[in-house]
Amino acid sequence: MMEVISFVALAAGLIIGLGAVGACIGIGIMGSKYLESAARQPELMGELQTKMFLLAGLIDAAFIIGTGIALWFATANPFLGQIAQVVAK
Secondary structure (H helix, E strand, C coil): CHHHHHHHHHHHHHHHHHHHHHHHHHHHHHHHHHHHHHHHCHHHHHHHHHHHHHHHHHHHHHHHHHHHHHHHHHHCCCHHHHHHHHHHC
């Protein structure tokens, strides 16, 4: 039983950590490409900025959803009830 709890804590940490790293790398690459394209074609800067902020919101939303799922498993673990039933048999 304690092994499952420790594995869930480890998995939650990996979900949050890898999601944060992925979001940071993605937003960094996207920001650099935006600056590069705005420098090449300044007349498209407004349109590119709108698309960049939309994509930044979607990238952050994916990270926040992953964090929510990880915290849900850490606080209200649905696997513990199933394990308790198997152990009780």
